[in-house]
Amino acid sequence: MPSVMWFRRDLRLRDHPALLAAAADGELLSVFVLDPRLWGPAGPARRAYLARSLRALDAGLRETGGRLVVLTGEAEREVPAAARAVGAQRVHVTADFGPLGSTRDTAVEAALTAEGRTLVRTDSAYAVPPGTLHTGSGGPFRVYTAFLRRWAEHGWPAPAPAFTAPEHGWVDGSALDRITTAELPPTEPPAGMALPEAGEGAAWRRWRAFVDAEEPGEHGAAGYAERRNRPDLDGTSRMSVHLKWGEVHPRSLLADLSGPGDGPAALRRELAWRDFYADVLHHRPDSxxxxxxxxxxxxxxxxxxxxxxxxxxxxxxxxxxxxxxxxxxxxxxxxxxxxxxxxxxxxxxxxxxxxxxxxxxxxxxxxxxxxxxxxxxxxxxxxxxxxxxxxxxxxxxxxxxxxxxxxxxxxxxxxxxxxxxxxxxxxxxxxxxxxxxxxxxxxxxxxxxxxxxxxxxxxxxx
Ligand SMILES: Cc1cc2nc3c(=O)[nH]c(=O)nc-3n(C[C@H](O)[C@H](O)[C@H](O)COP(=O)(O)OP(=O)(O)OC[C@H]3O[C@@H](n4cnc5c(N)ncnc54)[C@H](O)[C@@H]3O)c2cc1C
Missing domain, CATH: 1.10.579.10 (DNA Cyclobutane Dipyrimidine Photolyase, subunit A, domain 3)
Structure with missing residues (x-):
């Protein structure tokens, strides 16, 4: 039976448990929903970056024989309509813990359930999903250092194998009311802004250059602890934009940082800040x-x-x-x-x-x-x-x-x-x-x- 992979902030093919779950389910349809409620407020810089990242994801999917179908409209309507049109029983996503994303997902889930379909949440954008860790008294963490200790003890799974091609093939989505990534609305970065290169390939090139640098020089993870506070040096990973769009998963980065040394340890602590703040926001969306x-x-x-x-x-x-x-x-x-x-x-x-x-x-x-x-x-x-x-x-x-x-x-x-x-x-x-x-x-x-x-x-x- 066909299944739908709904991409959101997980625009990659490597270490992607939700995509693997969707591919194992049946013939695959991969979609991205360009929802005007999110597209508008994203601002020109992120819109331009997102468009490039979607094109990179589409190119990656095409290498496996598929492609990315872009639906425009409100997710509550578009996702159930796509599942209905291709006869998919399940729609797979990476769980979103943000205030807007989780509300949207609840609404999409209700619409799917009303038609006898299921929204399947697998994994999250974090090493340890928000809401997983608790203090000794069972409450949410309020202090980073205590969270960090618990986070490191808890750990995370090894990266998932890369997606290559779906074992059941691809759904032909040409009957859907859709656009291709070449037809995305015109998106230029603000005048004078030079964007970083988008996409999973660019993310990995930057990461490898950073983490594999042999000398503890400017670019390397080994020199990170000493250089991370110096804006005059190119001393940090520059992974934030790639993590924001899920072009890499933090778990994949952490797998490269398991060794000794102050640099890798300092980077692990920074990635823990990202998980910590997502956890805090999950418990206090008003904040x-x-x-x-x-x-x-x-x-x-x-x-x-x-x-x-x-x-x-x-x-x-x-x-x-x-x-x-x-x-x-x-x-x-x-x-x-x-x-x-x-x-x-x-x-x-x-x-x-x-x-x-x-x-x-x-x-x-x-x-x-x-x-x-x-x-x-x-x-x-x-x-x-x-x-x-x-x-x-x-x-x-x-x-x-x-x-x-x-x-x-x-x-x-x-x-x-x-x-x-x-x-x-x-x-x-x-x-x-x-x-x-x-x-x-x-x-x-x-x-x-x-x-x-x-x-x-x-x-x-x-
Ligand atoms: C006022 C303020 C606003 C910020 N806004 C954002 C934001 O919108 N998006 C964002 O990703 N980061 C934000 N940060 C955190 C931090 O500045 C960036 O993550 C970092 O500068 C990104 O560069 P890098 O990837 O080279 O970081 P590196 O130093 O290489 O760190 C590796 C990764 O760890 C995470 N990280 C590092 N520092 C922090 C931190 N203090 N809080 C949370 N995660 C961290 C990021 O995912 C980062 O990519 C903000 C910090 C401050 C003080």
């Missing part, structure tokens, strides 16, 4: 937009205004902040250390609520992921799990000097500062240097805003 620690809603914030615009556009006059905000617009990605610096600046120097920043990130990040983004922001804002204490306020100039010691990251993304004369401090240009280069004066006095933010925090606590 995607609301304060995980509700008392922070009482903190006195400033309404969004011109300062937020200056932050968005990378013209705050703080070089490391502006470099990060411009890197985001130019590449759809920002280094983690700089994400923390710019987030701290928005919340603690400009006193703007984290949700405004998170929304801007979601608009521009190619790896934009609700759980990691909302909780990355809440961690910095002090309102999240296991958060950096609120009174720890990043000094943007000090952070710049420490993590971009020769200023090459700032020079790369802030062209005005590229040719500062020798002896000038690229992280704190003098008024004369600013005047000469057209780089703006600092938007605020960091020391004064730090005091202001701590005063507001004390008032909230009273």
């Amino acid at each position: 995607a937009r609301d304060y995980w620690r509700p008392e922070f809603a009482r903190l006195d914030y400033d309404p969004p205004g011109p300062a937020l615009d200056a932050w968005r556009e990378g013209r705050t006059g703080f070089p490391i902040v502006d470099a990060g905000m411009r890197q985001l617009r130019a590449s759809g990605w920002m280094h983690n250390r700089v994400r923390m610096i710019v987030a701290s600046f928005l919340v603690k120097d400009l006193h703007v609520e984290w949700q405004h920043g998170a929304r801007h990130f979601q608009r521009w990040l190619v790896d934009g992921d609700l759980a990691s983004n909302s909780h990355g922001w809440q961690w910095v804002a002090g309102s999240g799990t296991d958060a950096a204490p609120f009174f720890r306020v990043f000094n943007p100039t000090g952070q710049g000097r420490r993590f971009d010691p020769d200023g090459s990251y700032v020079r790369r993304w802030v062209p005005e500062l590229r040719d500062l004369p020798a002896g000038s401090d690229v992280h704190d240009p003098s008024p004369a240097d600013r005047e000469a280069t057209g780089y703006p004066p600092p938007l605020v006095d960091h020391a004064a805003e730090r005091r202001e933010t701590l005063d507001r925090w004390e008032r909230m606590r009273r």
